[in-house]
Amino acid sequence: MKVSTDVTFDIASACVCATLILARCAYRGLFRCKLHPTCHRTWRSDDLYMAIALLPLIGRTTCICLSFVLNPTHTYEPATEVEAVTLGMSTAKIDHDRILSHKLLIPGRICYALFLWCLKLGLLGFYSRFVDILPWGKRVVNALWIFIVVTFIAVLATTLSECRPLSLMWALNADDDRETCHRAVGQLILMAICNIISDVALILLPFPILQHLRLDIKAYDFTKNASALDLTF
Structure with missing residues (x-):
């Protein structure tokens, strides 16, 4: 059976994502640093979330590919006798495949959302290691974690x-x-809004760290200049 362009693109995208995740997990697992507990090569919560994200990625790719194979046009029309003769199948079999293809869209959508949200938790876990040193860091991280789950x-x-x-x-x-509820317009809009808000929050989260680093650099330069003046006089 000829594979459609949509299925090929979906498989290729999943392979790229899986390769990146596996490379990260392999780096953390095979090249672990045991010199001190704060070493960046230690397996942490963000690595766990990234590893878990592989499962919904595989599930989503499998569901979508099977859905397109069973019903390439994703039509909701019942099979006709002409289609049955053309495909060499009974109308009951074609209808069964079409119904199954639409059923597979439900776990496919759930797995897609779970994949994205696992990545968000992984990124949040990564940023939390830097933000927790700030007075408000843990509160913001906990609030974002609750927001992502909700x-x-x-x-x-x-x-x-x-x-x-x-x-x-x-x-x-x-x-x-x-x-027309099968188009999942409401789910698409809600998911897009939640996705945008959480992404913006995750993008803004590390910015205070950059400001903190700039202040540390200025303090270091000031101390260095003061020491130079002391040596001069």
Whole structure:
């Protein structure tokens, strides 16, 4: 069976992401530093989140690929006799494959959200090692951790509740006025909003560290200049 461009692109993207994650985990696991507990080559929580992210990545890729293989056009139309003759299959078999392809979209969407949110937790865990030294660091990290978990639960709930009953997500219907909840517009909008807000928060989180470093450098330069003046006089 010929693989579509969408499936090829999805597999290629997953392979790139998996390669980066495995390379990071291998570096942490095989080249561990035991000189002191604060060494950057020690396995930490952010490495665990990155490793866990492999599971939803594999799950999402598998679900989406199978969905496109079973139903390349992702149509919601019931199979016709002409299609059955063309494909050499019964209409019942074609309908079964189409329903299954739409069912696979649900775990595919959940795995995609879980993959992204695991990466967010990994990045937050990485930044927390630097931000925790600030007076407000732990409070902000804990607040962001709660926000990320709550937003994932919200995305998960929207994914499972947008179609009521859930069977409308995969129901085949030839009517023009059929339900459109299977498009998951609400889930897409909510996920995009939560994704943007959390990404912006994670981008801004390390900026105070840069300011702190600049102050340390200025203090170091001031001390160095003062010492030079003392030696001069």
